[in-house]
Amino acid sequence: MTSHHMNLVWLRNDLRLHDHPMFNQLAAQGECPGLAVVFILPQHWQQPDPNGLTRLGLPKARFLRACLIDVQRSLYQQNIRLSLLGGDPVRLLRDWYAQQPFHLHTAAAQAPEEASWLRAIAEFAPVTTYEPHTLFRQQQLAELLTADNWPSSYSGFSRWLDKRGLLSHIDAPLPPAILSADPHEAPVAAAIQWPDHQLHQVPAWAGRVPVTPFHGGEDAGLRHLAAYLGQENALRHYKDSRNQLCTAPASEADHPYSGSRFASQLSPWLAWGALSVRQVWAGIQRWESIHGTDEHSGWLKKELLWREYFHWTLRLKGAAVFHNPQPKPLDDSRWQAWCTARTGYPAIDAGLRELIHTGYSSNRMRQWLASFFIHQLGLDWRLGAAFFEQHLIDFDVASNWGNWAYIAGSGQDPRGGRFFKLNKQLELYDPQLMHLQQWLPELGPLTLTQVLHHQSGKRTLPNWPAPLPPTNPVD
Numbered sequence: 158m159t160s161h162h163m164n165l166v167w168l169r170n171d172l173r174l175h176d177h178p179m180f181n182q183l184a185a186q187g188e189c190p191g192l193a194v195v196f197i198l199p200q201h202w203q204q205p206d207p208n209g210l211t212r213l214g215l216p217k218a219r220f221l222r223a224c225l226i227d228v229q230r231s232l233y234q235q236n237i238r239l240s241l242l243g244g245d246p247v248r249l250l251r252d253w254y255a256q257q258p259f260h261l262h263t264a265a266a267q268a269p270e271e272a273s274w275l276r277a278i279a280e281f282a283p284v285t286t287y288e289p290h291t292l293f294r295q296q297q298l299a300e301l302l303t304a305d306n307w308p309s310s311y312s313g314f315s316r317w318l319d320k321r322g323l324l325s326h327i328d329a330p331l332p333p334a335i336l337s338a339d340p341h342e343a344p345v346a347a348a349i350q351w352p353d354h355q356l357h358q359v360p361a362w363a364g365r366v367p368v369t370p371f372h373g374g375e376d377a378g379l380r381h382l383a384a385y386l387g388q389e390n391a392l393r394h395y396k397d398s399r400n401q402l403c404t405a406p407a408s409e410a411d412h413p414y415s416g417s418r419f420a421s422q423l424s425p426w427l428a429w430g431a432l433s434v435r436q437v438w439a440g441i442q443r444w445e446s447i448h449g450t451d452e453h454s455g456w457l458k459k460e461l462l463w464r465e466y467f468h469w470t471l472r473l474k475g476a477a478v479f480h481n482p483q484p485k486p487l488d489d490s491r492w493q494a495w496c497t498a499r500t501g502y503p504a505i506d507a508g509l510r511e512l513i514h515t516g517y518s519s520n521r522m523r524q525w526l527a528s529f530f531i532h533q534l535g536l537d538w539r540l541g542a543a544f545f546e547q548h549l550i551d552f553d554v555a556s557n558w559g560n561w562a563y564i565a566g567s568g569q570d571p572r573g574g575r576f577f578k579l580n581k582q583l584e585l586y587d588p589q590l591m592h593l594q595q596w597l598p599e600l601g602p603l604t605l606t607q608v609l610h611h612q613s614g615k616r617t618l619p620n621w622p623a624p625l626p627p628t629n630p631v632d
C-alpha cells in the first residue's frame with residue numbers, strides 16, 4: 158500500500174465502523190499521513206428516467222441520511238471528517254485528486270455501474286478495494302466463480318457450500334477500528350441536494366396508516382439486532398412467522414405471534430452496510446449457543462445465504478442480470494395504475510401503499526407484487542425492479558434484481574419463473590385482512606369473500622376501482 162499520499166476512504170453502501178475490513182486495515186497501518194472519508198450521492202439518482210422513476214424515493218432518502226449522520230458522528234468522535242458530496246463520483250474524485258492526491262480505499266464494485274466508476278478512477282489514482290458486503294471472501298468461492306461452474310440455482314450453491322464445509326469457515330466480525338490520522342477536509346465543495354419533502358404530496362390516507370418503523374444508522378442497526386435476538390427473542394418463531402405480511406398487533410390475542418416481529422427486518426441496515434452480514438451471522442450463532450440450533454435459526458441463516466447467492470451471481474454475471482431477452486412495450490394505463498396503487502386489486506394496492514409510504518414490505522408481499530406485475534399485468538419485469546429500486550429503503554442491487562429476474566424466469570433458476578395466484582395467496586396469508594385493512598382504511602369493514610370476488614372481476618367493492626383485466630387468472 159502506498160504511503161506518501163493521504164488515504165481517502167470512499168464509503169458507498171458500507172456505512173459503518175464495526176467489522177469493516179477497510180477501516181481495520183487502515184487502523185493496522187498506524188499513524189498515516191492523513192485520512193479523509195467521503196460519501197458521494199450520485200446526482201443521476203434523482204433525475205427521473207423516461208418512466209418517471211428516480212433511484213431515491215423519500216423513505217429511502219430519509220433512511221440513507223440517518224445512516225450518514227450516524228457514521229459522520231462516529232467518525233467525528235475519532236477526529237475524522239466525513240464529507241458528504243453530491244454529483245458525479247468520478248468527476249468529483251478527479252477534481253479532489255488534482256488538488257490533493259490520495260490513495261483511494263473503497264468497497265469492491267457490486268454492480269456494473271460501480272465497476273465502471275472504479276475503472277475510471279484507477280486511471281488517475283491508486284485504488285485498493287475491500288469486501289465488506291458478504292459472508293464469504295472471493296478467494297473462498299474462487300473455484301465456483303467461473304461462467305461454467307456457477308450453479309444455476311440456489312440449491313446448487315447451498316450444496317456446494319455444504320460439501321466444502323464452508324459454513325464453518327465464515328470469518329468472525331472485526332471489532333470497530335480505532336483510527337489515528339491527521340484529519341483532512343474535502344478540497345472540493347458540492348453539497349448533496351436531498352429530495353424536497355415539501356414537494357412530496359402527502360395522500361389523504363397517510364394519516365391513518367402505520368408509521369415507518371425504521372431509523373437508519375449503525376447504532377440503530379446494532380440495537381435492532383440485539384433486540385431481535387435478545388429482549389424480543391423473535392427468532393424463536395422465525396420459520397413459522399416469516400411468511401406473514403405484517404406483525405400482528407399485540408391486541409390480536411388469538412394470534413400465535415401477536416406483537417412479536419414476524420421476520421428480522423434487518424434488511425435496511427444490511428443493504429446500506431450499517432450492519433455487517435458477518436455481525437448478523439455471529440449474532441445468530443450466539444443465539445444458537447444459548448437456545449440451541451433449530452429450524453428457526455437455520456432458516457434465517459438460509460435467507461442470508463440467498464443474499465450471498467444473489468451477490469456473487471451479480472459479481473460474476475454483471476450486466477446480464479439486468480437483461481430481459483423478451484422485453485415488453487409499456488402499457489401506460491397499467492403502469493399509472495400501479496404507480497398510484499390503484500390497480501383495482503386491494504391486496505396489491507395495499508402492498509403498494511405500504512412500499513411507497515414506508516419503503517419496506519415483507520418478502521411474501523414482494524413476491525405477490527412482482528408476480529402480479531409480471532404475470533398478471535403483463536409488464537416488463539425490469540420496470541418493476543426499477544420501481545422497487547426507487548422505493549425500497551433496503552434496496553440492494555443484487556437481491557432486488559436477482560429476485561425480480563427469478564420470479565420472471567429470466568434469471569439463474571431453470572424453472573421458468575414463479576407465479577403466485579393472488580386469491581389463493583390472500584386466503585392463505587391474510588385471511589383476516591389484517592394487512593389489507595391496515596393499508597386501505599377507507600374501505601371500512603370488509604369480508605374476505607368480498608375482496609376475493611372483487612379481485613375475480615365481480616366488482617363487489619363499489620368504492621375501489623375495477624380490477625385491470627389480468628393476463629392470467631387470479632384464482
Ligand SMILES: Cc1cc2nc3c(=O)[nH]c(=O)nc-3n(C[C@H](O)[C@H](O)[C@H](O)COP(=O)(O)OP(=O)(O)OC[C@H]3O[C@@H](n4cnc5c(N)ncnc54)[C@H](O)[C@@H]3O)c2cc1C
Nearest residue numbers: 420421422423424460464520523527551552553556557560
Ligand atoms: C421482488 C423482490 C425484491 C426484493 N428486493 C430486495 C432488496 O432490494 N433488498 C433486500 O435486502 N432484499 C430484497 N428482497 C428479498 C427479501 O424480500 C427481503 O430481504 C426481506 O423481505 C427483508 O426483510 P427481513 O430483513 O425481515 O428478512 P428476513 O426474512 O428476516 O431475512 C433476513 C435477511 O436475509 C436476506 N434475505 C431474505 N430473503 C432474501 C431473498 N429472497 N433474497 C436475498 N436476500 C434475502 C436479507 O438480507 C434479509 O434482511 C426482495 C425479494 C423480492 C421477492
